[in-house]
Amino acid sequence: MSKNRNSWQAIHQEILDRIRTQIWSPGELIPNEVELAEEFGCARATINRALRAAAESGLLERKRKAGTRVTAQPAHKAILRIPVLRREIESAGKTYSHELRSIKIRIPPAKITSHMRMQKEQTGLHLTALHFANGQPFVYEDRWINTKTIPSANPDCFRETNANEWLLTNAPFTRGDVEFSAKNATKQLGNILRVKESQALFNVTRTTWRDKDSITFVNLAYAPGYVVKIEI
Amino acid sequence: MSKNRNSWQAIHQEILDRIRTQIWSPGELIPNEVELAEEFGCARATINRALRAAAESGLLERKRKAGTRVTAQPAHKAILRIPVLRREIESAGKTYSHELRSIKIRIPPAKITSHMRMQKEQTGLHLTALHFANGQPFVYEDRWINTKTIPSANPDCFRETNANEWLLTNAPFTRGDVEFSAKNATKQLGNILRVKESQALFNVTRTTWRDKDSITFVNLAYAPGYVVKIEI
């Protein structure tokens, strides 16, 4: 026995089909919730659930009074999972290890202070670390921590635990910005990751915030071969 | 006046706060829906909506009978918008243009046929194109189209419209795989994008499917400076 004909999931699927086959064309206004509830013989709340799901995935645009339209040029939305480094490595069946390379309290360069909205001359905690998968360099981490936001952060915290996991437990954030890009390895970075200079590296920067206050800014340079996979 | 105290969004926010401040610790079982409904003085459906939202964002794990737990090490989930190329460029305030560089029906290399699950010796439509932002090379496209799945695709289709947009209208897909990586420019690619050989390029591959049948496989090599931004 398949799903009940009146389940929101069945209706959601029917909606996707109507959009795909252009029974409902891009830009077109579709029937309102009451009409659809009659057509499908279910409660309006059930229709609402199905339409809401389609709207969340970007296929429909809903407005009070104006009604529901099929999105003309949908920007496909994908859910991207950003796991903790250790898990990322271990779920690939490899052994995780890491090495703290430097850690120091100092005044960040202007670029960092402005990005993290820190006051000038305010010190931060700077650390660099190398993470390994099966003993091979996997990613190089360069991180600043705003010790004004997270006063409990000090160099001793990161002797045992890596910064990634320490912050997750001790400095939960309310939002974050992430950027993906490609960069050539500098000579220094090439030495660390054991690749030739100018090798293309996948680069991730992440800044996290507790409301208006920055918590940490991190740059991750992944060893060659790293690929981010998503489904849409 | 802020949101009603009993709105699902207010409750959702309260849940986030309890997780953030570790009133509910990682891994811990939280009260069931009926108990929370009593505490907040609202219907169970309202609690369900709030908890479901938190579960969808990965902060809670819910299981029938077992109850609801705070996720121990949440993999942050982010929503990634993948717009059509033209929009991506135009929404940055630049002018879009494109140039079809080659188009031909031929048998793809084995790597492609196996990836797209095509029969050996089956022909596909191969095209390459360059997309410009304000006249500057922005991304180089190398695409295969499975003409068995999309018989209406033929070289004439792409004289005027770019493949990206033609397929969106004429070959809607049910799912797709996307990969992000970093690659060094080859000499040839460097010439096309007008960058030096070995320049690090941001690379996107995308394969789309109609159920079990592949529609298209595309490799996009972005000019230097390209950054994917997301929020978590």
Add this chain to the structure above:
DNA sequence: GAGTGGTCTAGACCACTGT
């Protein structure tokens, strides 16, 4: 002002799964 989606309620039954 009126039409549409957004949400809440109280109650019911179902589906899954731990014990």
Add this chain to the structure above:
DNA sequence: CAGTGGTCTAGACCACTCC
């Protein structure tokens, strides 16, 4: 088997926004 979340219903009122 029993406890928990998952979903559906019928009805109600609210909030937004187009006209």
